[in-house]
Amino acid sequence: MTSDGPLVKVKSLLKEAKHMCIAVVTDDGSPWVVPVVIRHHRGAKLSWVSSVRTVHSRAIEREPRIAITIFLTQHDEWKEVGFYATAIAKKGIPMPGGYATYTATIERAWYNGQEHKKTEIAIENL
Numbered sequence: 001m002t003s004d005g006p007l008v009k010v011k012s013l014l015k016e017a018k019h020m021c022i023a024v025v026t027d028d029g030s031p032w033v034v035p036v037v038i039r040h041h042r043g044a045k046l047s048w049v050s051s052v053r054t055v056h057s058r059a060i061e062r063e064p065r066i067a068i069t070i071f072l073t074q075h076d077e078w079k080e081v082g083f084y085a086t087a088i089a090k091k092g093i094p095m096p097g098g099y100a101t102y103t104a105t106i107e108r109a110w111y112n113g114q115e116h117k118k119t120e121i122a123i124e125n126l
Contacts, residue, residue, distance in 0.1 A: 006111040024059035
């Protein structure tokens with residue numbers, strides 16, 4: 001990538017975003033996508049808290065490869081940037097009530113702006 005423009009936009013998006021969608025594959029091979037609240041973001045790592053009994057948490061136990069999508073809307077209109085990634089998710093130490101913190105380590109990431117052109121982002125720069 002020759003321009004820092006997309007990277008700056010993605011960093012701003014990651015600071016502003018409160019939710020992300022994670023996609024997993026269920027036991028029967030079906031796709032499953034669920035929105036989760038972003039608990040923490042640092043570099044190429046994103047974390048969230050989920051019940052260990054949910055479809056996505058059980059799927060992560062079996063197959064930790066996930067896809068992530070983050071985008072923002074304003075007045076029901078998509079804002080300028082989308083962030084897409086593939087990652088490896090891991091369950092952290094279980095918490096009371098059957099919940100755990102999950103952390104996704106991003107392996108590859110892409111930016112998609114209003115021009116609808118998918119541009120890969122160097123994850124070491126996140």
